Amino acid sequence: MMPDRYRNLSAVLNSLYQVLASLGHLMKEEQQQLMAATPNSRRLMSLSEDKQALLVTLTFVEQRRSESEHALALAPPYSEHPSLAAVWQRIEPLAQQLAEQNQHTALMLNQQLAWTEQVLNVLQPLQAQHFYGPDGHPVINR
Known part of the structure; x- marks a missing residue:
């Protein structure tokens, strides 16, 4: 049986484990989204917000x-x-495990960013072209 003076630390350690486990599940889903052919940007944003909230909780539990x-x-x-x-x-x-998973996620995010930048570079010359005038009618390039 654990002496009473250690119960608080035991509860804090169990809370720490639960927060880390929740973070692990969330990070796994984040990686699945990043590996998808077409990631769901809204879901990724939601996961990012949930991750941030868990990190705030983690900081609090670590302080305790x-x-x-x-x-x-x-x-x-x-x-x-x-x-x-x-x-x-x-x-x-x-x-x-979470530290390693976080490094992997960072690599995946960097890859997504690189792909996005490549697509924007391809599309940028098209953005300079004017297909429609201010009146909404097609512009005929001569």
Whole structure:
């Protein structure tokens, strides 16, 4: 049984794991959207907003973890406290996996940006052409 003074840190660690797990699911869907032949831009925007909200929550939970650790004079991997160490052993690899997944997502976003820039470069000369005049009638180029 865990002493009461460690319960808060245990709850914070469990919250941290849940936030990271949620972030992982969201990032997986984000990658699926980026790999799609035609990504759903609205869904990507929604995922981005959800991701930002989770990152704000993650920052808050990390601050609470830091405060709890400081008050208890503890630090990961919590070797002297098996129940805390067990939760940390789930958190650490998940955090590492998410960092790697985030790097992969960044590469995918950069590729999407490069493709978009290529398309815009192809379309840019067409933008300079005037097909219709101010009156809405076709302009005949001679």
